Amino acid sequence: MAQSIGIILRRAPYGAIHAAEAIRHTIGAVAEIKATIILMGDGVYAAQENQRAEGTGWTSLSEALKQALALSQAMRGKTDRGIAVYAYQGALADRGLAAEGLVPGVQVIGDAELARLVAAMDAAMVY
Amino acid sequence: MASLLMLVASSPASPQGAAAFQLAESLLQEGHQVSIYLLQDAVLAARAKPGPGNPGWPQGATLYSLREDLALRGFPDDACLPHVQLSDYGELIELMLERHDRTMGAF
Numbered sequence: 001m002a003q004s005i006g007i008i009l010r011r012a013p014y015g016a017i018h019a020a021e022a023i024r025h026t027i028g029a030v031a032e033i034k035a036t037i038i039l040m041g042d043g044v045y046a047a048q049e050n051q052r053a054e055g056t057g058w059t060s061l062s063e064a065l066k067q068a069l070a071l072s073q074a075m076r077g078k079t080d081r082g083i084a085v086y087a088y089q090g091a092l093a094d095r096g097l098a099a100e101g102l103v104p105g106v107q108v109i110g111d112a113e114l115a116r117l118v119a120a121m122d123a124a125m126v127y
Numbered sequence: 128m129a130s131l132l133m134l135v136a137s138s139p140a141s142p143q144g145a146a147a148f149q150l151a152e153s154l155l156q157e158g159h160q161v162s163i164y165l166l167q168d169a170v171l172a173a174r175a176k177p178g179p180g181n182p183g184w185p186q187g188a189t190l191y192s193l194r195e196d197l198a199l200r201g202f203p204d205d206a207c208l209p210h211v212q213l214s215d216y217g218e219l220i221e222l223m224l225e226r227h228d229r230t231m232g233a234f
């Protein structure tokens with residue numbers, strides 16, 4: 001059985017269902033295996049802090065990511081599962097986003113780390 | 128020449144978003160008055176500087192962005208570029224029905 005799953009998110013949040021589904025699947029997957037989310041392209045916007053969804057009917061994905069990371073923190077030491085969230089530096093730079101403006105716990109990675117993470121995934125879902 | 132309001136909902140990094148801005152350029156070159164209203168993912172163009180992931184602005188277009196969609200994506204009012212006017216749904220309706228000859232969208 002696969003030990004880890006990678007979720008690669010390339011689409012911006014809210015304009016389409018992909019970002020919400022990516023985070024939802026990650027939270028679901030971690031019940032069974034280790035899960036990694038890699039944010040690339042417009043997907044890096046999913047990690048922007050302070051997404052204000054009140055009154056819109058949307059669920060804030062920055063809050064959903066925080067909950068996913070908190071869940072992972074709670075699992076630490078009890079299982080070898082957990083959730084790691086990475087944002088690709090090149091995509092952040094292209095969009096003028098700073099690491100300081102991201103949800104706490106999201107790690108910024110470059111090309112080499114990106115390649116290492118993708119190669120290590122037993123299975124990958126691309127949104 | 129007509130006054131045209133283009134509604135753009137696509138991310139600036141998408142082919143659809145880039146094509147919308149290119150169309151706006153062409154319309155401006157033909158002498159039309161063009162306003163661009165950014166909503167949904169297109170509001171991301173209101174806060175990022177032009178770069179590889181973001182097309183440049185059509186010169187001469189009047190630009191609006193839906194404030195609610197920017198806030199939803201985590202960007203406060205002061206993250207918006209100064210030449211983009213923050214707007215709400217009420218103004219969007221007014222722009223569509225009263226202040227432009229035609230509305231096209233959403234791209």
